Amino acid sequence: MDDLPVYERTLSVPQLLEQLPSEISSLVRSASGNQYLHALALGALNTTLTESVFRNYEPVVVDLAARWLRSDISTDYIHVLSAFARVLPFAPYLRPFASQYALSPTGPQSALTDSKELTIRQLDTNSTRNLLLTLFRLLSFDLETFSKAVSPIQLQSLFPHQDRVVRYLAVRCFALYMHAADAATENMLRVNTGTDPIEGEWEEITIDYRLLGLWEERRWASLESSIRNTRASRSDTDAMKLIDDTRDFFTSRSADICGVLIPRLKDAHPSPSSVVETPTATANLRRIATSLLGFKPILLVGLPNAGKTTLIDHIAAKMGQSESMVTLHLNEQTDAKSLLGMYATSSASGSFSWQPGVLTKAAREGRWLLIEDLDRAPSEVLGLILPIIERGELTIASRRERIKCAEGFKIIATMKSSYNIAGEEIAPTTSMLGNRLWQRVPVTSLPxxxxxxxxxxxxxxxxxxxxxxxxxxxxxxxxxxxxxxxxxxxxxxxxxxxxxxxxxxxxxxxxxxxxxxxxxxxxxxxxxxxxxxxxxxxxxxxxxxxxxxxxxxxxxxxxxxxxxxxxxxx
Structure with a gap:
């Protein structure tokens, strides 16, 4: 198995424990609670085992990733960034954690964004390779977010590096950062690395780095298939047992919603909630929590009095979002301008100043936005929301301003279903503007x-x-x-x-x-x-x-x- 690339080593739990360092392996076998989760988090930072830990312990991976952010994880920051880069394509809900770690102004990797001191040149060749490959994966996953994690001057300083693999990776990262066209990228590679094969180690095999893109695609496809198979073979009982055994030891950055873990953007203690978690309510909460792991806006559909708003309030309290969440009650008279903002006279000087609306504030500050009865909203308001759910940005045409929605911004809407003449529940019309962009979540009424x-x-x-x-x-x-x-x-x-x-x-x-x-x-x-x-x-x-x-x-x-x-x- 050691002759295979890392991503093709589908390790079972016993095989994984054999590969872990003896100290960590013994803790995973015998410890419980906080020590158990801490040992798993450390084991997942081993670059040859990250994917195997993710596959076998995915139900608690949010808490493991939350532990990577803590200062008591005594490991190289490159290993933490590498672990995030390896699993982000299959767990995009970890992006808030990854971006927070990569962009932290006080973190150990913050020096990479400094264009004055060429810190990256102080690393040894192997560490530089690993860091650049990690940056390449992060930039390929989300260029706009992770381009802030390194200065282009730092990358350019590696163009004359003695190692051709380092030069190749530095050029590829620089080209991604600059949004360079394919022709420009090929020209930079030819100037800095030549035309000969660039052989080097990748995932514990030797490859020609000129074909890195194809190798990465092969890695993604292989991992996606193995992760899908593991998910299909894992029963709900096994997943819930893993959650139940460790629930009392989750960090404050992990929100447990009926067995579904969701990342919290900041340390928060859940507010009290009056929801009684009956079997139907639990099933509803799990569906909503699972949809929150994605990036699509969420549309809750259910009969009147099914508890749609109550369930969202409950989850917001668990996530520490209840105080900042903005609720909109839309109808035919709702004015889109009031949601965006308007010019108003200043009480001090009497001059006109821009006053942002609730939608603008929510997008800028990363709040949750709850829209009640979306089907009653006029087309003008839906047209205003459309760019947000399509591109994650809010456009204010009158000010020629483009606001990128902050991390944590989430749109959740409700819509009422009804009974037909035969007494059967029917969903509302699907002709709504932007209907395909919503993640519909059915909410079942309590028996x-x-x-x-x-x-x-x-x-x-x-x-x-x-x-x-x-x-x-x-x-x-x-x-x-x-x-x-x-x-x-x-x-x-x-x-x-x-x-x-x-x-x-x-x-x-x-x-x-x-x-x-x-x-x-x-x-x-x-x-x-x-x-x-x-x-x-x-x-x-x-x-x-x-x-x-x-x-x-x-x-x-x-x-x-x-x-x-x-x-x-x-």
Missing amino acids: VEEMRDVILQKFSLLESRVPTIMDVYGRICAAFHGSLAIKGSQGRTPGFRDLIKLCSRLNHRLQRIGAKTGYEPTPEGVDDEILLDIVDVFLKYIPDKSMQMSLASVVSEALQISPPKSTILP
Whole structure:
């Protein structure tokens, strides 16, 4: 196997442990928790084993990469950059970590961006080769981000280097940095390296570096195939076991969303959330979290009251984004100019000054942007968002300004699905401007059994009343779904949000009368007050009084209240 290139060595976990240094291998075999993850992170920095560690431990690779950023990782910075460069094409969600490490003004590699001191010439030939190959891979992956990681003067200083491989790699990196055309690149290579073969070591085999591009493509294709096979063979149970065994030891830069790890841009402690992670809610959260690992804007599609906004708020709290997240409620009257910004008079001088809008601020500061009911947005606003989701930039034509969206900027939108005449859920129209650019994520509504579990966990005082509450809710929903007149008269049907609102009221009502368990006898009149709460939450917005009365009788029957009391409407 040692005769194969590094990328073709598909190592199983036992084979991988045999290849690791003995000290690290023993820790991976016997340690647990923080020591286990730390040993894996160190092992992954071995350039011959990075891809194998990634394949076998991908569920926790976000936390391993987060550990590479820490100062207690005692290793050469070239090894850290090389590890990022090797896995980024297959884990692009690690780009925030990689760019932060490569561009840190105080990091050990910061001297490479200094054009005054030619630090790169102080490295030995082998280290210079490794660094340049790493830079070549980073620039090939994302030129705009990683071009800031090195000065072109540093690269030019290597053109007369004694090693032809170093000269070749320096020219290729310089050409990428300068956006040089193919003809210009070939001319620079001919001048600096000649026309003879450039043989050197690459992935532990000897190649002609003039064919580096073809070798890199072969490496990508081989790794992509082996990683895809490993993912297909890894069961959800195995992945969750790895997460569960190490969950309590993840760093503050790793956000755990129901077993899916997402990189945090900065150290943050999750804010408290009121979401109860039932099986359906967990499945919804995992789908959303998986989509967050990509770069496409996310479109959540689900029935009204399915919890789309609540789920995003929950994830934002976990990610430390809840305080900075911007929420837009769009409609036909939304003015695109107010989202971009406008000129306003200054209170101090009286002159006009530019005041950026919420969209401009969010893009510039790397905030999350939540757009409610995207299907209600006018075409002018969708046209404004289109360049952002296509090219990652915001254009302000009136100022001739182009704003590159900062790292961390993410657009998340919601859209309501509906029922057809047969009672089946149907997705909204796909004729929306830029529809193909969105990552659609279906959000499943909670079944009745899970609604009951949520109420029991959030409102313990209602335990004795949950069967009655669910019976009332079921009858009201059945009445709405069974009557086109009711649905047509007010445009919305009751949902889980209304049920939680009702339970919150009832819980507070029981607290006010001093209930401790919810099983105590209640004073006379409490049942009437409960009826009024139900009517106020579910029926008050129905404009037709006779329909209110009809549904109130349904409620009174479920509450076992005599019919005359059902006429007590607020």
